[in-house]
Amino acid sequence: MGSPRMTEPTQQVLRALLEDPTAEKYGLEICKAVGLAPGTVHPIFYRLEEIGWVESRFEDIEPSEVGRPRRRYYRLTRDGAELARDALARVHKPRRQQTRLRPGLVGGAAWPMVTGPKPRLSGGST
Amino acid sequence: VAHGDGPEASAVRGLDVTSECEVHRYGTESLTDELVRMSGKHAREEPAQVSVFELIKRLEAETGTVSEAMARAAARLPEAMALPFKESARSRSAHFLLAIAVRLLPPLERDRYLEEFRAELLDVPGHTRLTHALSLLRGVFVLRLRRGFKNTAGDTAVRGAKG
Numbered sequence: 001m002g003s004p005r006m007t008e009p010t011q012q013v014l015r016a017l018l019e020d021p022t023a024e025k026y027g028l029e030i031c032k033a034v035g036l037a038p039g040t041v042h043p044i045f046y047r048l049e050e051i052g053w054v055e056s057r058f059e060d061i062e063p064s065e066v067g068r069p070r071r072r073y074y075r076l077t078r079d080g081a082e083l084a085r086d087a088l089a090r091v092h093k094p095r096r097q098q099t100r101l102r103p104g105l106v107g108g109a110a111w112p113m114v115t116g117p118k119p120r121l122s123g124g125s126t
Numbered sequence: 127v128a129h130g131d132g133p134e135a136s137a138v139r140g141l142d143v144t145s146e147c148e149v150h151r152y153g154t155e156s157l158t159d160e161l162v163r164m165s166g167k168h169a170r171e172e173p174a175q176v177s178v179f180e181l182i183k184r185l186e187a188e189t190g191t192v193s194e195a196m197a198r199a200a201a202r203l204p205e206a207m208a209l210p211f212k213e214s215a216r217s218r219s220a221h222f223l224l225a226i227a228v229r230l231l232p233p234l235e236r237d238r239y240l241e242e243f244r245a246e247l248l249d250v251p252g253h254t255r256l257t258h259a260l261s262l263l264r265g266v267f268v269l270r271l272r273r274g275f276k277n278t279a280g281d282t283a284v285r286g287a288k289g
Contacts, residue, residue: 027242027246028246028249028250037261037265038246038258038261038262038265039260039261039262039263039264039265039266039268040261040265041265042262042265042266043265043266043268043269046269058241058242063241068245068248069241069242069244069245069248070241070242070245071242071245071246071249072238072241072242072245
């Protein structure tokens with residue numbers, strides 16, 4: 001099972017689906033819930049379904065009887081829900097844990113950019 | 127075999143004509159050229175579509191990319207489509223765009239998405255349908271660019287049926 005690019009819209013869609021992971025949601029309902037255009041949400045569904053995080057089905061009606069096409073409903077798969085939670089948790093790690101630079105990469109005295117104090121330069125007058 | 131007279135049929139006819147020469151290139155930035163050419167063929171019966179496609183084409187020249195042009199066109203559609211087009215023309219154009227969007231998907235997935243997208247289109251207010259359809263077209267177009275979908279058996283079958 002692959003993993004999607006965790007763009008901001010993807011995160012929003014996953015969060016909306018995770019609100020009730022067992023509930024089936026109509027595509028348009030998700031668009032409204034997250035405030036994104038259908039042209040943004042459907043490609044995300046497409047990718048999530050492709051990697052098995054999401055499953056979908058048409059509603060169980062007869063279009064000729066109700067006079068409209070069938071709606072398609074989406075929900076997270078069991079594995080998808082777990083993986084989505086993990087992926088969202090990773091995205092939301094404190095920023096300092098993600099952006100710490102490896103020391104010594106560009107030469108000179110390196111230090112943790114966020115978590116540590118800036119070292120004093122020897123001989124400085126400050 | 128006739129394709130019928132609805133907007134979907136109109137889109138299919140337009141795509142069939144262009145598919146004979148370069149439908150396999152829809153994954154490139156030539157899409158708006160195709161759209162404008164198609165709309166030219168239906169200018170008399172669907173003037174609203176011509177307006178939409180010309181707007182996309184103009185914006186593409188300004189922005190440099192089709193997807194950005196479509197995004198901006200969606201924002202300007204209410205203004206572009208205000209007059210003199212009737213609601214029915216806008217709705218037909220929305221179905222037309224939707225049919226194009228579906229045709230950009232792999233053949234085996236088209237029926238599913240056509241039904242799904244139509245259901246959604248009918249559930250949004252009439253005055254937002256064109257914007258909705260254009261957004262879907264843009265989404266599928268971008269997806270196609272990233273995934274490299276190719277037109278395969280489905281297009282050939284339709285072309286064959288037409289003759």
